Amino acid sequence: MSNIKLVLTRKDITMQQEITPIPVRPWTLNGLSERLIVSHYENNYGGAVRTLNAVRRELAGLEAGAPGYRIRALKREELTAMGSVALHELYFANLGGEGNKIPDQIRAVLEEHFGSVSAWRREFVGAAQSLAGGSGWVLLTYSRRDRRLWNQIAFDHSQAAVDAAPVLALDMYEHAYHLDFGANATAYIDAFMRNVDWAAVTGRLAAVSADRSLPHEDPSDKSLPSLSVEELSAQLAKGERVQVLDARPRHHISRVTDLMEGAIWRDPDRVEEWIGELSTDEPVAVYCAYGFHVGCNVTKALRERGFDARYIRGGVSAWYAAGGARAMRPAGG
Ligand SMILES: [Fe+2]
Numbered sequence: 001m002s003n004i005k006l007v008l009t010r011k012d013i014t015m016q017q018e019i020t021p022i023p024v025r026p027w028t029l030n031g032l033s034e035r036l037i038v039s040h041y042e043n044n045y046g047g048a049v050r051t052l053n054a055v056r057r058e059l060a061g062l063e064a065g066a067p068g069y070r071i072r073a074l075k076r077e078e079l080t081a082m083g084s085v086a087l088h089e090l091y092f093a094n095l096g097g098e099g100n101k102i103p104d105q106i107r108a109v110l111e112e113h114f115g116s117v118s119a120w121r122r123e124f125v126g127a128a129q130s131l132a133g134g135s136g137w138v139l140l141t142y143s144r145r146d147r148r149l150w151n152q153i154a155f156d157h158s159q160a161a162v163d164a165a166p167v168l169a170l171d172m173y174e175h176a177y178h179l180d181f182g183a184n185a186t187a188y189i190d191a192f193m194r195n196v197d198w199a200a201v202t203g204r205l206a207a208v209s210a211d212r213s214l215p216h217e218d219p220s221d222k223s224l225p226s227l228s229v230e231e232l233s234a235q236l237a238k239g240e241r242v243q244v245l246d247a248r249p250r251h252h253i254s255r256v257t258d259l260m261e262g263a264i265w266r267d268p269d270r271v272e273e274w275i276g277e278l279s280t281d282e283p284v285a286v287y288c289a290y291g292f293h294v295g296c297n298v299t300k301a302l303r304e305r306g307f308d309a310r311y312i313r314g315g316v317s318a319w320y321a322a323g324g325a326r327a328m329r330p331a332g333g
Contacts, residue, residue, distance in 0.1 A: 017052050018230050019322045020089050021291050021314030023219045024096040024197075031191035032095070036179045038317055041092060044175050046321025048084035048157075055081060076158075083157035087137055090169040090204075091176075093217035097197030106198055109205065113149040124151050124170075125189055131172040132185035140168035140201070142208045149205075165214055167204040168196065218313075221296050225303075225310045229319045232285055232312060236262070241282045246316065247298040248288050253329070260287065260316050261325035268298045275305060284309040291315040 026037035055077045062071065102110075107117055114120035120140075128138045130153070137154040145163040154160050170192055177188035203215050220226060227235075235242055244263040246253070253265055266274045268288070278284060284307050288295035295311040302309035312319065320326060 015056055016230075017049050017056075017085060018228055019046065019049055019314060019318045020218055021220055021318050023089075023093040023217050025292060026290065029095060029191075030194050031180075032195060033180050036177070037092070037095075039179060040171075040176055041088075042317055042321045044173070045085070045088040045092070046323065048081050048088060049321065050323050052078065052081035052085055079158045080156065083154075083160060087139075087154070087157060087160070087166070087169050088171070089217070090166055090214075091171045094168055094197050094200045095192075095195045097195065097199060099192075099194045099196035099198075101198065103198050103202055106202055106205070109149065120151070121193075124168075125193065127151055127153050128170055128172055128189045128192075129186060133183065135173045138170040138172060139166040141166045142205060144208065144211070165204065165208040167201050167208065220291060220313045221293075221311075224296055224299055226299075226313045227285060227310045228313050229322045229324060232319075233322070233324060243278055243282050243284045245278075245284055245286045245298070246288075247286050247295050248316070249294055252289055257329055258326040259329045260319050261327040263287070263327075265329060268294050271298060271301050275302070278302075278307065280307060282308075285312055286310070287312040287315045287319070289315050290317050 027034045110120045143164040246263045246265040247268040299311040
């Protein structure tokens, strides 16, 4: 008999969902603004993660004999939030490409399953347009059950098909486009199609066709020590001393009025001017806007000078998405 013990912590039991750093560089999209994408990520995706965690805490805390209506309501909310989290992660990670450049490999698959690429596109875009003014998701989905691709509409976050894996997700909730396009869903759908990252679709399709799970699409730099926003939050809650450094570029910080509570902003281009202010006795947590490179570069510079520095995966945007506290930025700093 195996003597391996399965030890579950409270966190395991409640299956707390962590925020995934935004996978797309939101300032690079063609006709979709940074403001729109970041608002969508922090408020709607972040909101779904926070709801899911709250619902799971409630489920874990239910007493034996809890009324059926309470269990049903919570399980319904859990399913909806799980769908929203998963679909939003797919959505952000399938943006950032050149939508018109469909790789030959995907062209061949679309031709096989839909007759032609234009027939696939006509049905996919038509399904999206049918949701204008309403809400839902349009998904290019691989049905494991039928071993084929098909386009589906999910009328809410919980309607993804049984035994199928979405390989391309289009969010048709108004929050996905209203800031940029008002009620003009057609212009939004055009912009989405221009920005589809077919490399992401290819990777997903390769995985599900081979009966593997969808790839983990976290863009974080694994070569450098880092911490998640949840880990930082837990450290701060325990009263551990951490120097939190906001290293967003001057051109970015000049457009915002707030920063992570407890952080200080320092210009990432002038490390030598302020590095002497930091204590060598306490770890440093460095963040930038989204965690792509600025925070990493400052972290590298600090580590080279002997500091115990880590960068915060997903940057301040992930912190806000997780519901982290924000403070007003002092004038000039
Ligand atoms: Fe959304």
